[in-house]
Amino acid sequence: MTTLLVLLRQRLRRDRLQLAFWIIGTAVLAYSSMSAVFTTYGDVQDRKEILGVAIATRTILVFRGTPNGVDDGAFAFFLLFAFLAVMGGLMSTFLAVRHTRKEEEEGRAEGVAATPAGRNLPMTATVIHGVLANVAFGLLIALALMASGLDASGCLVWGAALTVCGIAFLAFGLFAAQLFRTSRAANSLSVAFVLAAYLLRGIGDAAGTPSADLLHVTPAWPSWLSPMGYGQFTGAFVENDLTPLLIPLAFAAALIGVVFALQAVRDQGASLIAGRAGRATAGPVLSSSFGLAWRLNTSILLSWTAGGIATGLLATSLSSVVNQAATDAPQVLETLRRAIGSEASIEEAFVAVFYLIVGILAACCAVQVGIRARQEEAHGTAELVLGTPVPKIRWLLEYWIVGTIVIVVVLAASALAGIAGAGNAADPESLIPNVLQAALAQLPACLLFLGITLLVFAYAPRATIAVGWTVVGVAAILGVWGPILQFPDWLVKLSPFAHTPVPAGGDTDWTGGIWMLVIALAAGALAVWSMRRRELASGG
Structure with missing residues (x-):
């Protein structure tokens, strides 16, 4: 006992x-x-x-x-x-x-x-x-x-x-x-x-x-x-x-x-399920450190992309349902508008809310790429790569590039799924531009989360996992639930998702997206540059 x-x-x-x-x-x-x-x-x-x-x-x-x-x-x-x-x-x-x-x-x-x-x-x-x-x-x-x-x-x-x-x-x-x-x-x-x-x-x-x-x-x-x-x-x-x-x-x-x-x-x-045996020889993808970084994150990409595709399909295939709901119960439209902070039409608001969820999925995928870099370092396998003529700056830069690629893939897959689902809408021609804009609008916030995760990895590596997931989790709650639950405006605006551009006809404001993109690029560049003198931190 x-x-x-x-x-x-x-x-x-x-x-x-x-x-x-x-x-x-x-x-x-x-x-x-x-x-x-x-x-x-x-x-x-x-x-x-x-x-x-x-x-x-x-x-x-x-x-x-x-x-x-x-x-x-x-x-x-x-x-x-x-x-x-x-x-x-x-x-x-x-x-x-x-x-x-x-x-x-x-x-x-x-x-x-x-x-x-x-x-x-x-x-x-x-x-x-x-x-x-x-x-x-x-x-x-x-x-x-x-x-x-x-x-x-x-x-x-x-x-x-x-x-x-x-x-x-x-x-x-x-x-x-x-x-x-x-x-x-x-x-x-x-x-x-x-x-x-x-x-x-x-x-x-x-x-x-x-x-x-x-x-x-x-x-x-x-x-x-x-x-x-x-x-x-x-x-x-x-x-x-x-x-x-x-x-x-x-x-x-x-x-x-x-x-x-x-x-x-x-x-x-x-x-109970035995691990799959590896190949006897490496394929062409594993011939470089970048290929290795990509291969290590393939399963992450596939999982989050599947979620993005499902959400994109729902965003447009349910347009007739949400139109009926807004007609029978006007509170539905008001709730959606409160969630995105914009006076958009019902279809624009519905697409924006669903692609906000897609943005969260893509941000989670990006955070996992940064966490994967930390896991490679903690397990000692990064040291083997860095023992070759691969400098630490290049190694982390490759993870940054992979993180950017996975964000783009998740958003692009969700956009294609949304376009496919728009075929059931009453006016698909007007819905498709909203889908493309809504997917693109998530890119700055996702890149910002990637930059923050890599920045934490560069300066406080042992806190990477905890801080990475906490930041994206709190931001998702504040950005999605904060407006609906009527949190104070200053608290909601702490979330990058609250500054994501919302497609609303020709009045879409991209100011917040541009600022997030600038900050994201600066954070990522600082993280990569800071790796040149940082010692490896093995273990948990």
Whole structure:
């Protein structure tokens, strides 16, 4: 028991800042969102119109939740639960992989296994740590909802649903860590599982059976395949039924049992899915340091490009839906305009919001390129490259170029997907220029995040991962949610996404984009130049 407590204390200490960011940040976002819900949809008639449009068009339900009435709590649950569950799911899966596969990958798990802790106690400590994190996540969000004035019993059911969903995702993250030899692959599968759960829940809601008054929906069977679906089955603030949560809890318990069984028979560092054998000889791409930098970031590019393509398709293929929504419920247009800070038309606003999401995806891709440079340095493989006639300035410059290329590829792919989806629009000729401008408008902000990440890498390399993800995460929340949640204007403007040019007819203001481009180029150039005298910083 003493050894278990030591391991648990180590995990709590190691994750204190990351978990504080996830848990407190999400709770603050939930509280702020409630204020926005009451402000924007305070009238019962407005809520009836929104639910009527959502149920009539169905596509909106994919991005929201299960309609269950117009009362304050039920309407807020419809708008926010799925998004908060995604946040909890990502927190849980990252935690699971970080304390299992990542520890094996870095060689630390072997040292711990050589002590009296063995191989099972560290896994037990990780499970307890993850469960406690999800309990704190659900409880703090429940308290935030209570503070906004919602009924306490419904808030506790909402918090319990988030906790159980998070535990189910934690179990899957632990399982994914058993499947793959690298933490990157395990994290990729875990994120895909969270997003698939969100999509299945959305499909279940969209294919569900509406009530006669168009205020309630009974989800279809795809929701039964998602932990988030069972969270919604609780009917917080209406039924307050905790029984559906037994299913994801049973799923988590069974999967954790499988994980312990695999952990007992699996060799340290091995995985159920064997790593692919490398080629006997290098191909032409690997004949240079630039080719190596490109090859190392190919999987990153493919993942984020797929997300960009899907978002681009949605941006234009749903134009008829959003036009109908804006006609039936004018609040939709006002919400979109508030999100982008522009008096654009409904189609321009809708495209701008979706391509703002594309910009976030491209920025994340760029940040990962900078983080990859740090990982190469930390693992000692960059030293092998720099031991050849490749100077440090050229080495980082090549990563900067690769980062720029991946941004352009993600944006271009999303633009092509948007053009393809525009074929279903009423007036595709007018929509296509908006798509091209909206995609291009994301370039300065994405380059700025790349420059910031490389600048941190040059001056504080060990902080690259934490600062890179924190900066882009906070900027995304402020830039996308800040205007909707009516954050102070000065706070919203701290986000580069708030200065992204918004295509609005012939009145598009590119001033913010030009300034961001200048700053981005200056940051990148300073980062590359600063590498000439910096010593390599190996290790975490």
